[in-house]
Amino acid sequence: MDLASRPVARLAGATRRYGQQTALDAVDLVVQRGELLALLGPNGAGKTTAIGLLLGLARADAGTVELFGMDPQRIEARRRIGVMLQSAELPPTLRVGELLRLTASYYPVPRRLEETAAMAGIGDLLKRPYAKLSGGQQRRVQFALAVCGRPELLFLDEPTVGMDIEARQKLWAAIRQLIAEGCSVLLTTHYLEEAEALADRVCVMTRGRVIHEGTVEALRARVALRRIRCASTLPIDALRAWPEITDVQRDNERLHITAADAEAVVRRLLAADPDLRELEVQRAGLAEAFTELTRDDAETSANQREAA
Numbered sequence: 001m002d003l004a005s006r007p008v009a010r011l012a013g014a015t016r017r018y019g020q021q022t023a024l025d026a027v028d029l030v031v032q033r034g035e036l037l038a039l040l041g042p043n044g045a046g047k048t049t050a051i052g053l054l055l056g057l058a059r060a061d062a063g064t065v066e067l068f069g070m071d072p073q074r075i076e077a078r079r080r081i082g083v084m085l086q087s088a089e090l091p092p093t094l095r096v097g098e099l100l101r102l103t104a105s106y107y108p109v110p111r112r113l114e115e116t117a118a119m120a121g122i123g124d125l126l127k128r129p130y131a132k133l134s135g136g137q138q139r140r141v142q143f144a145l146a147v148c149g150r151p152e153l154l155f156l157d158e159p160t161v162g163m164d165i166e167a168r169q170k171l172w173a174a175i176r177q178l179i180a181e182g183c184s185v186l187l188t189t190h191y192l193e194e195a196e197a198l199a200d201r202v203c204v205m206t207r208g209r210v211i212h213e214g215t216v217e218a219l220r221a222r223v224a225l226r227r228i229r230c231a232s233t234l235p236i237d238a239l240r241a242w243p244e245i246t247d248v249q250r251d252n253e254r255l256h257i258t259a260a261d262a263e264a265v266v267r268r269l270l271a272a273d274p275d276l277r278e279l280e281v282q283r284a285g286l287a288e289a290f291t292e293l294t295r296d297d298a299e300t301s302a303n304q305r306e307a308a
């Protein structure tokens with residue numbers, strides 16, 4: 001395999017246990033060069049554990065873990081990554097500019113300080129002590145520290161938690177710029193719109209296992225649901241009784257309906273309410289697909305437990 005087509009990070013059959021708890025159960029996962037892979041899953045799914053193995057913070061009990069084809073604890077591998085974890089313990093008295101200079105000094109070809117600061121939107125914070133910043137500002141500084149070394153692979157563990165909408169949009173733009181430069185990214189997030197906005201591929205985990213892997217489109221397509229919106233006075237209790245409808249909510253005069261067979265529902269709606277207006281039909285998004293997948297998996301596991 002030539003170097004360019006080799007994955008930048010790889011878990012193969014990786015298992016990690018904590019006492020009786022299997023946090024990762026024979027997980028296969030690869031991050032290819034230049035892609036953004038979003039790791040999704042409910043709390044406790046094993047996302048942080050998977051990242052911890054790839055960072056060499058913990059060892060796998062079984063299976064293979066590689067960063068650039070090497071053991072993740074090798075310094076040659078570590079110099080090529082940038083990391084933004086959920087919690088960061090940084091020296092509180094250092095000023096932001098000092099922190100950036102110090103971190104950049106660990107890398108062979110770091111970015112210029114001004115470039116990093118512009119990328120993370122922290123140009124006005126460089127002289128401030130880190131501990132005095134707001135939570136959202138600290139997250140931006142942590143992002144700057146993760147990218148200052150011009151990493152080939154960036155780990156972002158729930159990077160936009162605590163950020164306001166504007167800060168989140170700016171961070172997304174910076175991530176897109178990094179991808180355009182050829183950087184690979186492994187991102188975990190609970191915001192499905194974040195995965196939808198950024199990811200080439202998504203990997204959905206629950207209870208230590210990967211239950212789906214593919215493009216955002218492929219994940220959406222696994223759920224055939226459509227979202228129907230319209231303005232109508234039809235009572236939702238009556239609509240809930242229609243077998244074609246999966247879910248229905250009312251927001252003032254607007255109805256929000258989820259259904260697998262949208263055409264059948266639309267025909268029935270139009271027949272039932274001649275005054276119906278503002279009809280819209282859309283494919284369901286990642287949120288519905290994700291809920292459906294994790295519910296299916298929970299049901300399958302419950303059935304397996306019953307059968308055992």
Ligand SMILES: Nc1ncnc2c1ncn2[C@@H]1O[C@H](COP(=O)(O)OP(=O)(O)OP(=O)(O)O)[C@@H](O)[C@H]1O
Pocket residue numbers: 018021022023041042043044045046047048049050
């Ligand atoms: N150091 C540890 N000691 C004991 N159990 C742990 C440890 N780290 C993780 N676990 C357990 O392993 C499982 C997976 O946890 P992990 O933090 O990887 O999940 P996650 O998908 O990152 O969750 P979240 O979305 O809440 O961050 C959980 O059941 C957790 O309790």
